[in-house]
Every structure is written in structure tokens, then in C-alpha cells.
Amino acid sequence: MGAFLLLLLLLPLPRAAAGAAVCGLCPGPLQNGSVVARYCASRAGTESEGRCCRERGARPERLLGLDLSNCSLCSLPPGLAEAAAAVVLDLTGNPLAALPDGSFLGFTHLQRLAVPLALECPGGSSAWEEVTTDGSSRLCQGQRNPCNGSGELAWLCPENAACAPDGPGLIQCLCDSPFHGYKCLREGTFPVLLFCGILGAVTLALALLLWGTQRRKAKTP
Numbered sequence: 001m002g003a004f005l006l007l008l009l010l011l012p013l014p015r016a017a018a019g020a021a022v023c024g025l026c027p028g029p030l031q032n033g034s035v036v037a038r039y040c041a042s043r044a045g046t047e048s049e050g051r052c053c054r055e056r057g058a059r060p061e062r063l064l065g066l067d068l069s070n071c072s073l074c075s076l077p078p079g080l081a082e083a084a085a086a087v088v089l090d091l092t093g094n095p096l097a098a099l100p101d102g103s104f105l106g107f108t109h110l111q112r113l114a115v116p117l118a119l120e121c122p123g124g125s126s127a128w129e130e131v132t133t134d135g136s137s138r139l140c141q142g143q144r145n146p147c148n149g150s151g152e153l154a155w156l157c158p159e160n161a162a163c164a165p166d167g168p169g170l171i172q173c174l175c176d177s178p179f180h181g182y183k184c185l186r187e188g189t190f191p192v193l194l195f196c197g198i199l200g201a202v203t204l205a206l207a208l209l210l211w212g213t214q215r216r217k218a219k220t221p
Helices: 002-010 035-042 078-083 192-219
Strands: 046-049 052-055 063-067 088-090 112-116 128-134 137-143 161-165 171-175
Touching: 035 046, 035 052, 035 063, 035 088, 035 112, 063 078
Parallel strands: 063 088, 088 112
Antiparallel strands: 046 052, 052 063, 112 137, 128 137, 161 171
């Protein structure tokens, strides 16, 4: 029994399809006329699941769009980060307050975002190629790479690091090879084998300790 529990601890857990939980944040299928529904209908090799549009056949299925229109949302749901791979996102028809800075951190693939007319596009109009309005909604299209501008953001990165997009109007600093660590000050390759070895040894030690503790408790009358 103890060996079986130890084996379970060491085995990797199965991964769910990307964004599986976020597809059920709002009941019902894709809303007719939403930018996500139109995108999914115009693109071959896609399928809908709840409020999501996915790429058919991908493993795990790549999430292409998320339709959260008319969901009575007063704020962005906590699980929205699961949809970071989305190309299209619809938030129209919701009484949303102003979107906090960094709400779409990591949404580097986002190319179409529909928001209520009262809201501005995240990152401002300069973060998008085109911003249009239609009735009670605002459509932000073509996310721009903030690192390709005048260089005002690139200088925020430390030496030995390069600017990279991290969402609408957001950047991240990635260390140039072979630098790594805090502010990219350490030179040389990251000791992956040493790190994994130490992590594996600690995990195994904790598992054995847990197994031994449980076995002693089981022998106690």
C-alpha cells in the first residue's frame, strides 16, 4: 500500500484541455452575432464547446476564442487567465467597471477584443492597429507589439535583456543567452540537471517520510 501511494506521488497528473474551466464561466453556447461566433464560423477546423471556440484536432485543443458576452459580469472572472491563448474575446453586454491595468497580462495572441462602449481598449488606442465602435460595443483589433515603437518601453529592461510583448500595451524582459537570474546578471546556462536532481531528491525524501509516518500510525494499536 505504501509503495502504491509513493508511485502515485511520483506520477505526473493528467493535463486537462487548455481553458476547459473558463468555457463554463457563462451558461449556454456561443452567442449568435458575437465576434467569437463569427470568427469560429469563418474558420475551418474549429469547433465550439460551451462559450469557447477551439481548434479541432489539436492536443490539447487550442482555445481560439472565448465569448463572455451578456454574462452579467461586473468584473473580469478570476479564471480568465486560462484563456490567454485566445485570438478573439467578447466581453460586450456586461456592466463592467474600468478594467484594471494588467487585466490581459499574457494575452499575446489576442487580435480581436470586443468590450462595452463605456470601456477603453486595454493599453489604450495606441496598443491596437484599429479601434472601432458599433452600437453599444467597442472593437479593438490588431494588437501592436509595444517593443517595436519608439523604444520608450524597451529601455525599462536591464542590460543583457530584451523587450518582448506580454499583452496589450504590456511588456516583459527576457534574458539574452547565456544570461539568467535576477536582472539577468548571472552568466552561463541554468543548471537544469542540478535543479531537477535536488527537486527530485527533496520530493522523494518527503514522500518516504510521509509513507513511514503513515506506516507507524497503522502499526500503533
